[in-house]
Amino acid sequence: MSFCALSRRVTLWTTLLAIATVPQSALAQAAPKIPSTNASSETDAAEPKGEVDVPQGLPAEPVMQYVAPKSIEMLIGVRITAPDGNMYGTLATTVFPTPWPEQTVEIVETSLPPTTQAQFRDLPGGNRQWMFFAPTIPAGAVVEATVKVRITKSHIVGPEDTLRFKIPKRLSRDLQQFMSNSPYIETNAGEVRKIVREVDASEPLTDWKKVEQLYDWVRDNITYQRGDLKTVREALRDKTGDCEEMTSTFVALCRAARVPARCVWVPNHCYPEFYLEDEQGEGHWFPCQVAGTRNFGSMPDYLPILQKGDRFKVPEKSEVQRYIADYLSSKKVLGRNDPQVEFIRQMLGDAVNLRAPDLAEQADQADPSVIDPDGSAK
DSSP states (O other): OOTTTTOOSSOOOOEEOOOOOOOGGGGSSOOOOOOOSSOOHHHHHHSOOSOOOOOTTSOOOOSSEEEEEEEEEEEEEEEEEOOSSOEEEEEEEEEOOOOBTTEEEEEEEEEOOTTOEEEEEEETTTEEEEEEEEEEEOTTOEEEEEEEEEEEEEEEEOOSOOTTOBOOSSOOHHHHTTTSOBTTBOTTOHHHHHHHHHHHHTOOSSHHHHHHHHHHHHHHHSEEOOOSOOOHHHHHHHTEEOHHHHHHHHHHHHHHTTOOEEEEEETTEEEEEEEEEOTTSOEEEEEEESSSSOEESOBOOOSOOOEEOSOBOOTTOSSOBSSOOOEEEEEEEOSSSOOEEEEEEEEEGGGGGOOOHHHHHHHHHHOTTOOOSSOOOO
8 A cells, every 4th residue: 555545634544453563672762752843963964954155245045945834733643442352562653744944843732541651753864753552452442642733834945046056976874875775666777777878868968957857757758647556667667657656766767867865755645855965065955746736846835744755664664664654563452353543644724625736736637626625545
């Protein structure tokens, strides 16, 4: 199942999950804390600084501008229904939004049942999980834990002068993770490298133009079509895909061209970011909308960012994960039936009307008067 299917904006999903053993280390990763408005040191190394050196006496101009901020509220949490027997040592984890240059996050309210606990686990790249632990859930009981957050998101206006940006010659250790293969993203595939060679043969005038040609190649050659999640190689073979395949293909092309790139996940949608350096050697992440209205280097979108990256390692999973997926486990479950779990990511108030860019464009093309606040995904 794809992330877009796991990220419906307004709906609460119900999934029957098999019961696994809870790793003892899973509950000791981080002490409970409120998210800071400061990103982690690992993120600071890769995120844009926002200013460059200019001759003395002239004001510094930001590489990107963050404009028209809008605050929305969102409910994040879990609802667990025990079967016809007690549940012991239950752990649930889900992704939790964190601050980025274009986004701030504030906890408004936390609701936890008695005897339960919740805490955060920081992950590489500035991402975070919310962890909920219930020592005992009685047979047939329904336990719900939620966090209400206020997210202020700004539109990103890209730079006017793009001649100054270059592909980095040396990469820090933090950036190396955005250069290799990821789940469903085969950076080293022959088909991917062939496209990069074709773009190189056209002799782009600047590194920015080179990345833009890779971007346009995806938009011109991959037809938007919703369906089951595919690898980059499968998307190139079929010449079809939705936001996930189009984003993954662009990320793979960038990495094959020695440009760091990553996926950005928002409710019901994803888009890519690529990394270039300015003349001072400062690195900057630039967003672009591959599926939906064309936006290269800018991002006029208010959907909250849930996570950035596409190669995650968490204690509950032995293999590398494409995204920070929801997880439920218990040490012991009695009874004959399986428990039920609903992971909650619910937009509140006017935020329910925010639509994923690719779905919004389809609705507008079909009927400009149509508004689809739910925006179901594949």
